[in-house]
Amino acid sequence: MRRFEGTQLVLRLAGHSPIVSNLGPSSDELWHAGHRDRNFYTYGNMGLCSSIALGMAMATDEQIISLDGDGSLLMNMGTIASIGREKPKNLTVVVWDNEQWGQTGGQTSHTGTGTDLEQVAQSCGITNTKTVSDLEDLEAAVSEALASPDGPNFIVAKIEEAGYRSVAPVEPEFTLYRFRNTFVEPRQPGD
Ligand SMILES: Cc1ncc(C[n+]2csc(CCOP(=O)(O)OP(=O)(O)O)c2C)c(N)n1
Ligand SMILES: [Mg+2]
Numbered sequence: 001m002r003r004f005e006g007t008q009l010v011l012r013l014a015g016h017s018p019i020v021s022n023l024g025p026s027s028d029e030l031w032h033a034g035h036r037d038r039n040f041y042t043y044g045n046m047g048l049c050s051s052i053a054l055g056m057a058m059a060t061d062e063q064i065i066s067l068d069g070d071g072s073l074l075m076n077m078g079t080i081a082s083i084g085r086e087k088p089k090n091l092t093v094v095v096w097d098n099e100q101w102g103q104t105g106g107q108t109s110h111t112g113t114g115t116d117l118e119q120v121a122q123s124c125g126i127t128n129t130k131t132v133s134d135l136e137d138l139e140a141a142v143s144e145a146l147a148s149p150d151g152p153n154f155i156v157a158k159i160e161e162a163g164y165r166s167v168a169p170v171e172p173e174f175t176l177y178r179f180r181n182t183f184v185e186p187r188q189p190g191d
Contacts, residue, residue, distance in 0.1 A: 001134050006135065007026075023072070030067060031167050046071075054088065070096070070099060083121075087125070099158075106161065138157055141155045
């Protein structure tokens with residue numbers, strides 16, 4: 001499975017739901033798959049994609065999807081522990097696992113030498129986990145996750161790195177402005 005076709009699939013299944021994307025290829029391919037104001041690209045922000053998605057999930061009842069990368073999650077594994085502790089029901093993390101730090105030259109990451117992020121998630125108390133390596137299984141896993149009232153969901157999607165088309169960096173301020181303007185029914189402090 002390639003990240004781009006996986007991204008197209010997730011975008012189709014997401015409907016109106018916000019998608020937060022990891023820096024580099026994950027954001028670039030989300031852009032190419034279909035830019036929408038509910039895409040929150042985290043350019044330059046290594047390791048914080050799923051942390052930002054966790055914060056969003058805790059602030060709204062909408063389904064929130066994080067499209068993270070193996071290298072970034074490895075760099076900030078505490079994110080997985082925080083998701084396991086907070087257990088937001090409306091958060092689905094998909095990790096595009098190409099077993100490398102793709103953007104910086106394709107160096108082999110720890111998932112290429114035995115680290116199993118699904119097991120890490122399990123050990124942090126996240127029970128709805130899957131590892132998939134083809135589009136059919138990804139579709140089943142993401143559909144089930146988005147329909148489930150019992151997140152968080154954690155899906156490791158093993159992908160073949162096939163290169164990617166980059167886009168000019170998107171200004172974080174514009175991403176935030178566009179994104180906020182689409183947000184419906186934010187939870188108020190004290191709710
Ligand atoms: C704090 C920090 N360290 C290093 C970098 C450089 N950097 C940018 S992307 C990247 C690799 C990210 O790997 P992964 O999350 O697996 O995504 P992939 O490129 O494989 O899609 C690195 C090391 C950075 N942007 N920020
Ligand atoms: Mg990677």
